[in-house]
Amino acid sequence: MARDKLDDEELNTREKDYANHSSSSSQDFGPNGEKADPNRKQSVINMKLQNPLAGMSHDELMTDVKQFAKEHNLEYALDDLQKGALVAQNKAGFENFDQLTDDDKTLIREEKLHRWKQPRMLYYMTILCAGSAIVQGMDQSAVNGAQAFYFPYFGIGDEQVWLQGLINGAPYLCSAVIGCWSTKPLNYYLGRRGTIFVSCFISIAASLWMAVVGEWWNLLLARFALGFAVGAKSSTTPVYAAEWSAIPHPNRSFIKTDCLTSAPPEIRGALAMMWQMWTAFGIMLGFIAGVVFGGVRIPAGVDDTQWRMILGSTAIPPMFVCAQVYLVPESPRWYMSKGRYEKAFESLQRFRWSRFQAARDLYYIHKQIVIEYELQEGKNLLKEFFVVPRNRRAAQSSFFVMFMQQVIAYYSTVIFQDSGFSRSNALLVSMGTGIVNWLFAIPAVYTIDTFGRRNLLLVTFPLMGIMLLVTGFSFFAPEGIGRLAGVATGIYLFMVVYSPGEGPVPFTYSAEAFPLYIREYGMAFATATTWGFNFILSLTWPALEASFTTPGAFGFYAFWNFFGWAFAYFCLPETKERTLE
Numbered sequence: 001m002a003r004d005k006l007d008d009e010e011l012n013t014r015e016k017d018y019a020n021h022s023s024s025s026s027q028d029f030g031p032n033g034e035k036a037d038p039n040r041k042q043s044v045i046n047m048k049l050q051n052p053l054a055g056m057s058h059d060e061l062m063t064d065v066k067q068f069a070k071e072h073n074l075e076y077a078l079d080d081l082q083k084g085a086l087v088a089q090n091k092a093g094f095e096n097f098d099q100l101t102d103d104d105k106t107l108i109r110e111e112k113l114h115r116w117k118q119p120r121m122l123y124y125m126t127i128l129c130a131g132s133a134i135v136q137g138m139d140q141s142a143v144n145g146a147q148a149f150y151f152p153y154f155g156i157g158d159e160q161v162w163l164q165g166l167i168n169g170a171p172y173l174c175s176a177v178i179g180c181w182s183t184k185p186l187n188y189y190l191g192r193r194g195t196i197f198v199s200c201f202i203s204i205a206a207s208l209w210m211a212v213v214g215e216w217w218n219l220l221l222a223r224f225a226l227g228f229a230v231g232a233k234s235s236t237t238p239v240y241a242a243e244w245s246a247i248p249h250p251n252r253s254f255i256k257t258d259c260l261t262s263a264p265p266e267i268r269g270a271l272a273m274m275w276q277m278w279t280a281f282g283i284m285l286g287f288i289a290g291v292v293f294g295g296v297r298i299p300a301g302v303d304d305t306q307w308r309m310i311l312g313s314t315a316i317p318p319m320f321v322c323a324q325v326y327l328v329p330e331s332p333r334w335y336m337s338k339g340r341y342e343k344a345f346e347s348l349q350r351f352r353w354s355r356f357q358a359a360r361d362l363y364y365i366h367k368q369i370v371i372e373y374e375l376q377e378g379k380n381l382l383k384e385f386f387v388v389p390r391n392r393r394a395a396q397s398s399f400f401v402m403f404m405q406q407v408i409a410y411y412s413t414v415i416f417q418d419s420g421f422s423r424s425n426a427l428l429v430s431m432g433t434g435i436v437n438w439l440f441a442i443p444a445v446y447t448i449d450t451f452g453r454r455n456l457l458l459v460t461f462p463l464m465g466i467m468l469l470v471t472g473f474s475f476f477a478p479e480g481i482g483r484l485a486g487v488a489t490g491i492y493l494f495m496v497v498y499s500p501g502e503g504p505v506p507f508t509y510s511a512e513a514f515p516l517y518i519r520e521y522g523m524a525f526a527t528a529t530t531w532g533f534n535f536i537l538s539l540t541w542p543a544l545e546a547s548f549t550t551p552g553a554f555g556f557y558a559f560w561n562f563f564g565w566a567f568a569y570f571c572l573p574e575t576k577e578r579t580l581e
Contacts, residue, residue, distance in 0.1 A: 052368055053085065053088060053367060054089075056089065061085055065082050068081070073341070074345060081359045082099070083356055083359070083360070084361070084363055087100070087108060107356070121351055124328060125240075125351075126274075128325060129237050130278040131317060132200065132237040133237065133275050133276075133282060134279070135233065135282060136230065136279050137281060137283035138286040138289070138314045139203060139226060140279075140286065141286030141410070144286065144413050145287065145289065145290020145291070145293075145294050146306075146307040146311050147168060147307075147413070148417065148427070149307035154215070154219070158542075162539070166539055167216065168411075170224040171226040172227060173224065174228060175227040175228075176231070176535060177532075179230055180524050180527045180531065181524060182228070183195070186232055192236055192240035193331075196237060199228070199232040202226070203318040204318045206222050206225045206226035206229065207318075208312060208315050209225065227531075229318075235524070238507075240331055276503060277445065280441040280499065281438050284434035284435055287427075287431040287435075289309075290431065291428055293310045294424065295427075330343070330347055332362065335347065344365075345358060372517070385521050391522070394515070395514075397571075397572055397573070398509065398525070399525075400564075400567055400572065402506045402526050403529065405502050406530075406533050407494075410537075411541050412433050413427055419483055420479050420483055429488055437498070441504065444503070448500075460501030461561050461564045464561045465558040465559070465565075469554065470486065471487055471490030472554025472555050473551060474486025474490060510522065544556065
């Protein structure tokens with residue numbers, strides 16, 4: 001309560017400042033003909049970010065709503081738009097608005113008191129986005145078990161370490177170089193639903209292609225094609241989910257260019273965690289597929305085809321997503337970016353309890369888009385990404401957390417085999433790592449906003465380093481139960497501390513680090529970074545293990561975790577509960 005009161009007092013002060021300066025700040029020159037101060041203009045824009053409707057009188061607001069309704073053929077909803085604009089400008093004072101009916105006020109109260117009471121379509125959309133994340137995770141992890149079969153099938157021996165790494169890492173090379181950067185044009189022309197559909201269709205095609213190949217180079221091409229889906233899907237689905245979940249609040253910025261900006265700071269990390277948690281669930285399913293199909297007995301005289309079943313099974317989840325995606329409305333922001341406001345209004349009505357709430361959100365989002373254009377006006381965004389110190393520091397921090405996110409989970413089955421497990425037992429123990437990864441990702445929904453992003457890294461980095469050393473040193477033990485127990489314990493405990501730390505933090509942190517006007521470029525850079533280093537790890541692990549030996553390879557990655565702790569302590573600022581600007 002005290003915090004809300006403080007926010008209201010601060011907002012009133014900012015509204016007065018905005019009202020005093022808005023007329024001159026919208027021009028290139030001041031009231032006396034002098035050149036306008038760009039810093040002053042930026043400060044006014046930042047005040048607008050707190051609430052785009054701040055500083056407007058009642059008459060000005062009503063006039064603007066009427067003009068908005070006329071320009072976009074929404075005059076039939078003018079009454080709802082005007083009521084919605086009043087609430088969007090000052091939600092805290094809605095009880096005093098005579099224009100609102102008792103039913104209207106009840107709906108607004110329930111938005112705060114019963115946050116999980118939402119229309120059925122919103123939960124249907126949540127299932128869709130969870131399915132898309134599951135597709136992502138399964139595409140990543142199915143190779144773990146499959147490689148234990150397809151390398152012998154194609155005659156790719158242990159000495160061909162670079163070829164092994166290239167085949168395993170091909171999707172991430174494509175994602176980093178092409179997939180992530182194709183997101184913007186795909187979203188522009190196809191919309192959010194179209195991009196999700198295309199990426200899942202590519203996942204289906206690539207999975208079936210991998211299941212029927214007859215040569216290793218054909219498998220390499222199929223896995224490279226899979227990268228188109230991995231990059232576009234990971235960038236689009238969280239945005240789509242966020243654009244449906246926002247409820248305007250007069251004291252916070254809700255400009256939505258990524259999966260976090262629509263959320264209050266107190267729960268922003270938890271909402272971002274949803275994507276990571278269901279991706280972890282998909283990773284677990286990929287491990288389970290390795291156990292289920294890896295244990296299939298093949299008749300004598302028939303080629304060893306378990307790996308075809310494992311890779312082919314990854315085509316099943318995207319089929320459900322493709323069948324479901326067009327049953328959910330398109331993002332209203334995408335419709336509005338195309339000037340199709342009536343379609344945006346129809347979409348919003350399916351996700352809100354009343355037309356009044358949909359009208360409120362439609363008008364508020366429109367005003368947000370206007371601010372976005374003001375922020376980007378006259379700026380070369382690609383240039384500013386590199387030359388502005390604020391942006392470079394954000395890129396440095398995002399690069400660091402994405403670089404440190406890489407794990408050796410893609411090779412856990414091979415590592416367990418090297419420690420002495422049989423192939424079937426190695427698949428089973430690897431499945432356990434996937435289960436642990438998902439189970440310990442669930443508490444992070446709470447801890448990421450309670451302990452903070454930086455604190456989670458400071459706690460988990462040294463623990464991950466220690467667990468990697470435990471795993472590596474276990475290989476010095478004589479073959480037998482002691483070595484098996486040491487390796488399994490080290491990797492399991494590594495996943496226990498990784499899942500609530502470096503698992504969820506990088507995507508959350510990166511989306512918060514960049515200024516609003518350049519956030520799309522920043523997230524593309526951050527996503528490309530994580531997939532790029534996924535490729536590097538997948539490519540180099542077999543060669544690193546061959547050159548350094550298995551204990552040396554684990555020691556190498558343990559060192560980077562200790563380095564990560566030092567970097568996070570001295571160079572990484574906290575973003576928990578900070579405003580996004």
